Amino acid sequence: MSDVLEQNEIDALLNAVDTGEVEEEAVQGQIFSRHRRQGESVEVRPYDFKRPERVSKDQMRALQTLHEAFARNFGASLSGFLRTIVEVKVANCEQMTYAEFITSLPNPTSFNLVQADEFEGQMCLEISPLIIYPIIDRLLGGTTQDLFIPQRPMTLIETNLISNVTQRGLEALSEAWSGIRQLVFNISASESNPQLVQIVPPNEVVVVVGFEIKMSNRAGTMNLCIPYNVIEPVMDDLAAQSWFAVSDQTKDTELQSRLGKSLNRASVGISGILAETTMTMSDLLNLQPGDLIVTEKPAIQPVQIRVEREKKFWATMGKVKGKRALQVLAAYERGERSPSKPQSQPEASTPPSTGD
Template identity: 45%
Template sequence: MGDVLSQAEVESLMATMGGGAAAAGAQAGASAPSAGARPDARHDGGRPREKVTPYDFKRPERVGKEQMRALQTMHEGFGRNFGAALSSLLRNIVEVKLTSVDQLTYSEFVFSLENPTCFNLINAPPLEGQLILDINPSLLFPIIDRMLGGGSTVASAARRPLTEIELRLVSRITNLFLSEMRSAWKNVIELELAIDRVESNPQLVQIVPPNEVVVLVSFELAIGAVRGMMNLCLPFNTIERIGAKLSANSWVSYGKKPASAEAVQQLGNRIGSAAVEMVVELARTNISTHDLIGLRVGDIIDTEKDCKSPLLVVVEGRPKFEASPGAFKGRKAICITQPYEKQNVNVAKKG
């Protein structure tokens, strides 16, 4: 049969294949990098190696990195302000620290929570859908104990749903949270935040499909020896419409807006009622210590200042006005004539 190879032909073919493999091995050894070369500089078949990153289709990253950085920066400032406000409410030092801003599915978020817990559903018009604020019970019960006049001892956290009275007390915390969150988001969008309802079992609440992507913003609260977590859940379909406003550049530009007329007026009203110190300087002169000790009521001190020259009015240690002395309804008084100008005084001294 012509298709059957002889033994000599088979050995010749095997030798040819062995020689090619040896040549390929020699070529690979010749092209091997030196001891000082980087491993990522190797080439396979003339093309550089590419780093392969696994992609999990169950957890798609739908929120961009720039938007995640903007959310992180925004809530870092929120944490500082909320900690200060909560410290004032509880009359104790409260530290609020942003621990993470992550993307995960709604089912993963729900099953990571304790049961029972304080699961707050938040309406946030004009955003569509609802937000979620979860407060760990290990943090809530010590706060409630503190609000009811408890001491520095740590109260044990009971594994039970909150009572109606406890929910009323917790509403002061959540309302404070919403107020500070509204201020943190106002540079991006004006939110009308309000608690819709409070649930104890998070697994019974389905505001989005289980595989829907959510952004989880986690905070760690420390009140003395008590530590606990507070989680803010932002579903992707809720913040998808404002994704362009959440970019880092636009967020910074929003933060640099000039002060509004209402803000200036409000600041002026608060400063207008503040008390300041005002002193009128009649004259200046030098006397000896002996003359100072010997001063008595009715003594006259001579100065070189002309009686017709204006008096200097000093406000909070700074010269502000020039005035003339006089009397009003039988009391010593001054009449402000003009604002203080340092150049005029210097010219007068030189003259």
């Protein structure tokens, strides 16, 4: 007897199941079983043929890990540039169509086209206005408190200011990708309305890496859109083993070097505290020009040098080329009211000077 059932045999078997002549358990799980037992749930996994998953789960995990390194480097760079703590972290990494990505973006926004000579095609870097304008406010000396977020495209001046931020992002992105390929990313164009930009067909599969940026009391999102056809040549290199094998070799030294350069460029405020005292509110209200405020600090005692409001050094005052100057005497030790070791210093009546 042949192992393949004839059509009439299949029909007879199905009819026997329907009429109860054959126990349903005997054919449970067969592809031609029409019915399930009452109350039994059938696991069905939906599959959208318009959105095929062209990137494997291992490759998606590798992409997420790669861009987590980018987020850390970008956050460190922004912290040094803006002189405040900026936290950047990966919020999600998923596949979707380019049309779905575009419709999910606000309008207006900061929409930048990113390209690398080693890749064919372009990527998109979108930064939300919710964090763009606080960054601009910070660059212009503001505190981001009670900041109004305008619903308009950025001006030319604002665009130029943000270009310094995106450039640091591209440097961090190149560093993150260096474990896979040596790439140099650059901005080819910028747009405020994402609906006007179409780098791939609407139904083309793209990988979107979403980031969350936090700065002081402000937060916003950033999205990196990578079309599949752009990274297809390096998909084999995105296996988890190849990524982890190369990431640990250069991560520590490159990060330390980069942090060192950022810290060296950072500006800090330095002040010299002559003396401090207290007074009553009535005395404060009655102060007039010419009044003297007498402190308990001896005239010959060194002054404190504070770096960003933190006590760091002892110094004596003088002048250099007609300008007030501070000569460092010793490092400040926590809790001390004067230098722990006597320092050689000029008399108070003849402060140090190098001449006018």
